[in-house]
Amino acid sequence: MTAPPGRLTAAPPPRPPARGRIRGADVARYLAAALFTSFVAVPVLPDLFGLDRRSPFVQLVSMRPWLLVGVLAVVVLLGVVLVFERRVLPFAAGVLAVLVAGAGLVLPRALPDPGAATGDPLRVLAFNAYEGDADADELASVIEEHRPDVVAISESGPRFAEQIAERVEPLGYRVHVTTDDEDDDDVEEVTALVADRLGDVDVRVGDDTTTFPYIEVSGGELGELRFVAFHSVAPVPGSVPDWNDDLALLPRWCSGPTPAVIAGDFNATLDHSALRAGAAGCADAAAQRGAGLIPTWSPSPRVRLFGPQIDHVFATDGITAETFEVHDVAGSDHRAILTTLRLPG
Incomplete structure (x- = not known):
């Protein structure tokens, strides 16, 4: 209606x-x-x-x-x-x-620092020999080809050190191990190789870390520079406090009174605040060259491209990285890292 x-x-x-x-x-x-x-x-x-x-x-x-x-x-x-x-x-x-x-x-x-590195070169190689089971011939071949001045080898005791010594001493290297006890397990020791051209250096073994000792090299052609072959305990459950304590030792070199280069297996990436805090005053060679995301560890060679970067070469301010590269060595779950540093004159 x-x-x-x-x-x-x-x-x-x-x-x-x-x-x-x-x-x-x-x-x-x-x-x-x-x-x-x-x-x-x-x-x-x-x-x-x-x-x-x-x-x-x-x-x-x-x-x-x-x-x-x-x-x-x-x-x-x-x-x-x-x-x-x-x-x-x-x-x-x-x-x-x-x-x-x-x-x-x-x-x-992943972005390289601008500007060219200048100064005297120092070639550094770091490698974890995986309980001394890495292929000593392959590692020696890398050393022979690139002739690093100093080498830090983690998980390398007298057994692996003897294997590598047979191959690199004729190339002009001296081998220093944290222990001469043949019964000690490779995994708990560290070896440093020093080129003869560096002259008469001083070598000191430090045992104030929680598990793995370190080797500190100075003098000779290094002058007041301290080179440290370092290995931190892994942050597996139950060992995280020890891992924190190991990384807390880094300021003695990165914030110390003399220039320093610390190389080895830190069992930490730059995403860990404990490593960033400990290494304050140092720069990471890989990050300086835009290679800070390249994996250096993986549980299997089949997933080598997806692991973290836990092996590093750190250097105090004023020392800059000119190159950074990685090399696969059979028998290890780590890759060898090689960098050329430039030392201020």
Whole structure:
């Protein structure tokens, strides 16, 4: 039935949804996004929360470059969902912030420092012989080809040192081991090779680390420079406090009164705050050359490209890296690292 013209009235506007109900839903969504972001951030950025000096975060952060690949995949997925559902925006924004923060910590290590290195060269090689089971012939071939001035060999006691000595002493190297006890296990010892051209050097064995001793070389053509063959205990569950203590020794060289080069297996990446703190005052040769993401350890040769970089050559300020490269040596789960440093005149 049609209403008379004089009695027509406008339809009342629709009632808006209850404001309290919308606000409550928004709060719940943002809280959920914050929790989700924290769930992503803690394993990727534990050093920002002070967690990366304890298990399991100390192990997780060593794989941060690869974890960020996973975070990127999550960002892409949320971006696709966002096209159809705007309510995932706070989730996408939070995970994107984690990705940006992580990339800001990692990517600079893939960019070489500008400017050319100048000064007298010092070639340094570091290698973990994996309980003395590495192929001594292959390692000797690397040494013969590149003629490093000093070499740090972790997990090398008298047994492996004798094998390598037979091959490199004729090339003009002296071999120094942290012990001469033939019964000692290779895994607990360190060997240093010093080229004869460095002259009459002083060699000191330090045993104030928690597990593995170190070798400090100075004098001769090195002058006041101290070269340290170093090996930290691995941060496996139960040994993380010892690992922290080992890395806490680094300031004696990186913040010491004389220039220093520290080389070896640190069982830590530059994503570990304990290593960054200990090595303050030193620069990492790989990072200086834009090679700071090249893996140096993996549990199997089949996944060699996806491991962390835990072998390093650190040098105090003023000493710069000119080159950095890695070499595979059979029989070890580590790769040998080789760098040419330039010492200030």
